[in-house]
Amino acid sequence: MKKVHILLYTILVVAVVVLYSSYNSARTNCMELEAARDESHTHIIALNTQIQKLSKNIKTVESQLEKVQRERTSLVQKLFDRETELGQLSEANTELKNQAVEARERLEFARRCASESRYETAAQILGLPTCTLTDAQNHICSMAFTDSRGKSFSIGGPGASPDVASFISSLENGKTYTLPADFEAYQKRTQCTTKGQLFALKPITAAFTKFRRAYGTFVYKDDKEETSLLVGGRDAEPEVIDFLKTLEVGKSYALPDAFREYLKKRDK
Numbered sequence: 495m496k497k498v499h500i501l502l503y504t505i506l507v508v509a510v511v512v513l514y515s516s517y518n519s520a521r522t523n524c525m526e527l528e529a530a531r532d533e534s535h536t537h538i539i540a541l542n543t544q545i546q547k548l549s550k551n552i553k554t555v556e557s558q559l560e561k562v563q564r565e566r567t568s569l570v571q572k573l574f575d576r577e578t579e580l581g582q583l584s585e586a587n588t589e590l591k592n593q594a595v596e597a598r599e600r601l602e603f604a605r606r607c608a609s610e611s612r613y614e615t616a617a618q619i620l621g622l623p624t625c626t627l628t629d630a631q632n633h634i635c636s637m638a639f640t641d642s643r644g645k646s647f648s649i650g651g652p653g654a655s656p657d658v659a660s661f662i663s664s665l666e667n668g669k670t671y672t673l674p675a676d677f678e679a680y681q682k683r684t685q686c687t688t689k690g691q692l693f694a695l696k697p698i699t700a701a702f703t704k705f706r707r708a709y710g711t712f713v714y715k716d717d718k719e720e721t722s723l724l725v726g727g728r729d730a731e732p733e734v735i736d737f738l739k740t741l742e743v744g745k746s747y748a749l750p751d752a753f754r755e756y757l758k759k760r761d762k
Contacts, residue, residue: 614654620674628670637662657681660727663709683722687730692750701746710738733757
């Protein structure tokens with residue numbers, strides 16, 4: 495019996511020693527965990543402080559970036575305005591150059607007119623002996639040529655009759671013409687200045703070859719011969735001139751159907 499008591503006592507002592515050792519180990523672990531927790535808490539506080547500083551820095555950078563973007567937008571607008579101004583100045587400069595060229599041409603034309611023979615009426619042109627004139631050059635209200643002797647020759651001018659002015663508008667720069675034959679042929683051509691005259695045309699398909707100073711020229715085949723049709727003019731009705739402005743040189747049109755179609759679209 496005594497041996498049993500000794501054995502039980504020994505077991506109890508061993509158990510107490512083991513439990514005490516486990517308690518010390520657990521307490522040590524708890525202390526280490528608390529220390530680690532405190533260290534982590536301190537580290538988190540430090541990280542939060544850094545995050546706050548970074549947030550402030552980000553806001554500062556964003557503010558600076560917005561300022562830079564506003565300045566960039568302002569500079570881009572100023573650059574655009576400056577380019578617009580330069581474009582306007584360039585256009586004005588080009589216009590001035592064109593005006594200067596036109597003024598020189600007018601002065602040269604006036605000088606030449608003072609020394610050249612000029613023909614301003616149909617009777618004067620029809621009374622000319624047959625002559626071939628080259629290098630046609632338009633000068634606002636007249637046409638200058640070079641005759642077979644190399645001298646200057648002009649028709650038209652400020653006092654030109656309407657039929658002569660209309661004939662001049664039909665001529666093209668650089669071409670060769672024979673007078674008075676080309677003028678006689680021009681007088682025989684059909685001309686439409688009113689809506690009624692256009693409506694009265696027999697149906698034709700004509701190529702629109704030229705539009706200049708309110709005059710439109712069409713060319714078509716009539717009995718296998720090439721025939722010219724003149725539409726418009728200084729005294730033409732506004733509807734006729736507006737119709738010509740809608741056409742494209744080089745294309746063919748059915749007349750008078752194209753004119754009727756134009757009036758229908760305009761009146762819609």
